[in-house]
Amino acid sequence: MSLPRIVVVGGGAGGLELVTRLGRKLGKRQRAEIVLVDRNPTHIWKPLLHEVATGVLDSGLDEVSYQGHSKAHGYRFQRGTLSNLDRDAKKLTLAPIIDDDGETVVLPSRELDYDYLVMALGSVSNDFGTPGVAEHAHFLDSPHQAEAFRHDMLNTFLRYSDPERRIHPKLAVGIVGAGATGVELAAELYGASKMLNSYGFTSLESTQLEVHLIEAAPRILPALPERISQAVHKELENLGVNMHVDTKVTCADEEGFMTADGTRIETDLNVWAAGIKAPEFLSELGLSTQRNHQLKVERTLQSIDDPHIFAFGDCASCPQEDGKTVPPRAQAAHQQAGTLFHNLVATLNDKPLKDFTFHDRGSLISLAHFDAVGSLMRGASARSLFIEGRLAKVFYASLYRMHQLAIHGTVKTGMTVVVDGLNRFLKPKMKLH
Numbered sequence: 001m002s003l004p005r006i007v008v009v010g011g012g013a014g015g016l017e018l019v020t021r022l023g024r025k026l027g028k029r030q031r032a033e034i035v036l037v038d039r040n041p042t043h044i045w046k047p048l049l050h051e052v053a054t055g056v057l058d059s060g061l062d063e064v065s066y067q068g069h070s071k072a073h074g075y076r077f078q079r080g081t082l083s084n085l086d087r088d089a090k091k092l093t094l095a096p097i098i099d100d101d102g103e104t105v106v107l108p109s110r111e112l113d114y115d116y117l118v119m120a121l122g123s124v125s126n127d128f129g130t131p132g133v134a135e136h137a138h139f140l141d142s143p144h145q146a147e148a149f150r151h152d153m154l155n156t157f158l159r160y161s162d163p164e165r166r167i168h169p170k171l172a173v174g175i176v177g178a179g180a181t182g183v184e185l186a187a188e189l190y191g192a193s194k195m196l197n198s199y200g201f202t203s204l205e206s207t208q209l210e211v212h213l214i215e216a217a218p219r220i221l222p223a224l225p226e227r228i229s230q231a232v233h234k235e236l237e238n239l240g241v242n243m244h245v246d247t248k249v250t251c252a253d254e255e256g257f258m259t260a261d262g263t264r265i266e267t268d269l270n271v272w273a274a275g276i277k278a279p280e281f282l283s284e285l286g287l288s289t290q291r292n293h294q295l296k297v298e299r300t301l302q303s304i305d306d307p308h309i310f311a312f313g314d315c316a317s318c319p320q321e322d323g324k325t326v327p328p329r330a331q332a333a334h335q336q337a338g339t340l341f342h343n344l345v346a347t348l349n350d351k352p353l354k355d356f357t358f359h360d361r362g363s364l365i366s367l368a369h370f371d372a373v374g375s376l377m378r379g380a381s382a383r384s385l386f387i388e389g390r391l392a393k394v395f396y397a398s399l400y401r402m403h404q405l406a407i408h409g410t411v412k413t414g415m416t417v418v419v420d421g422l423n424r425f426l427k428p429k430m431k432l433h
Helices: 013-027 046-054 066-073 143-160 180-198 226-239 280-284 330-348 390-408 410-426
Strands: 005-009 033-038 076-079 081-086 091-095 105-107 110-113 116-119 171-176 209-214 242-244 249-253 256-259 264-266 269-272 309-311 362-367 371-377 384-388
Touching: 005 013, 013 033, 013 066, 013 330, 013 390, 033 066, 046 143, 046 180, 046 390, 066 076, 116 330, 143 171, 143 180, 143 269, 171 180, 171 256, 180 209, 180 226, 180 362, 226 242, 226 362, 226 371, 226 384, 309 330, 330 390, 362 390, 371 390, 384 390, 390 410
Parallel strands: 005 033, 005 116, 033 076, 116 309, 171 209, 171 269, 209 242
Antiparallel strands: 081 091, 091 110, 249 256, 256 264, 362 371, 371 384
8 A cells, every 4th residue: 555645846945845845754664655746956944045045144055955854854856847736646747957058958847746745945036027127137935046136236246346347336236115124135245245345356445335125114124023123223324224115116227116106216236026916826736825825725824726735835825813814034044844744644644734823933133144134923912022143143043043954954954053153263254155
């Protein structure tokens, strides 16, 4: 008799944590076959992409190989992109994998059977159809996009080292969206410019960098408590960031952005980090979705259309008791991975499933090496403790270590901490090539 097969599509933070736990609990004990599907061969924690984009983090050192990780943790990895779903036959179709030349087929289209399917596809930036954005702005939804921005950034810094090739008096970067990604990227750019100057890569100093942070809401970090927003706003202004709140971008071109009030913001580099949506193809699979393509799920994280299909993280719209839905945050995906692990095991054992309830543990924002600001929730009282400075930076760094603990275990995470400490002395502080 064949083992039940659980297929998880998407190897982001939540997806990788889930298959790791399922592999250890069910895969290694031959109680179920666990399969992870992802279009990329490696994983990197998405909240770190702004550091990859500025070169502060070398993705080659921090990325996790799905193939190697799967062998150690009791699941199987299939590289591919979901292209079709046949719910009646319980079958997935994976699109062909094409080489970088755009023509050579590395792997043909394949079909994959499942008994239980989990969608963990995360989210992508939503440009809301704004003209010119797709053509003239960088997105930071994947390591590939982050690396593309880094190469463009380095080339732009090199060009500005020659005064005769400068387009504007200062090297100008425009970032649309003052959520966590936009805010942290703005701070990292000032840190990166200082390091590039110290290594002799460019003659530009940080005072010759001009960052424009553009937000349609009345304040930056609109989804976070106002006290955090105000503290971060002040720190960014001290760095020299130009803040444009209550400002809607109506179009973009290779020379900058145009706003709704007719103001033109001229830039050399454009980044779009405003708004998110689930991948659009989720609305083409025959499952109920929201307008932003999130799959509608019950509080058990099962699709409202099919009890054999689950979804969690940014790609799922999960209701809560207060009538709201779970916010698209990394801590929500982490908590949902734990509930879904319990529910999948319970399903195999014919036991009742648990409803998911999101517990807000607080928010933390890192402003490169300059500062960190955030709040921690005080248990069930929902009262928050405001923190900043060194303590906030320690808590921020611990978030990534918690993710590493979930996917690697205690011993390997401890060894990784030691290696990271050594690399601070052995390698440059940023990736320069």
